[in-house]
Amino acid sequence: MLDVRSLGFDVQEKQMIDDLTADEVRGLLKLEPHATCGFVRVTFMSEKRIAPGGLPAPFASGRPAGSALYFMVTPEAHVRLHRIRNDQLYHYYLGDPIEVLMLHADGTSEQVIVGPDLRGGQLVQLLIPGNTFHTARVIPESFRGWFLGASTEWPGVAPDDVEIGDVEALAAKYPDVADDLRAFSG
Secondary structure (H helix, E strand, C coil): CCCHHHHCCCHHHHHHHHCCCHHHHHHHHCCEECCCEEEEEEEEECCCEECCCCCCCCCCCCEECCEEEEEEECCCCCEEEEEECCEEEEEEEEECCEEEEEECCCCCEEEEEECCCCCCCCECEEEECCCCEEEEEECCCCCCCCEEEEEEEECCCCHHHEEECCHHHHHHHCHHHHHHHHHHHC
8 A cells, every 4th residue: 555655644634635535526626427527627738739730630629738637436426438639647636546447449458447556566656548438437346445646648528438338249249258358338
């Protein structure tokens, strides 16, 4: 387990973090239910724009230079199977770790834990390459029952960059992780 004192927290600050509930975090950060990522609030959409023609397809119509959002995952509100065209970086902030299942475009798959246990091999940042179908859930044996993180994307995400995945079609394409895919999506 990560010793929060090594991160500059004192014991009282650690207690304040440990006492947070999912409802309290959602309220404090103004997170709302979201179609793909549990609960979300967009925190940044760059005012700088990449002009039409400034990027190759499928971004040729132009995009914000970048975007960012908070997201919360709970056992009832997991990350729904989806992909975005854009590269994105998940960041761990608070709560329990999440297990992320990625289905790469080359036919391979990968499962990664995003959380605070660096000694245990968890990542505090995870790159999800553009066009990678992915889903995530709070690890079933979790303590708090919620994960708070962020996602940053470049170029910034537009609504038509997001595609919801068909679990059964992708289970057929990735048979080695079909059971896991169904379990994550259930």
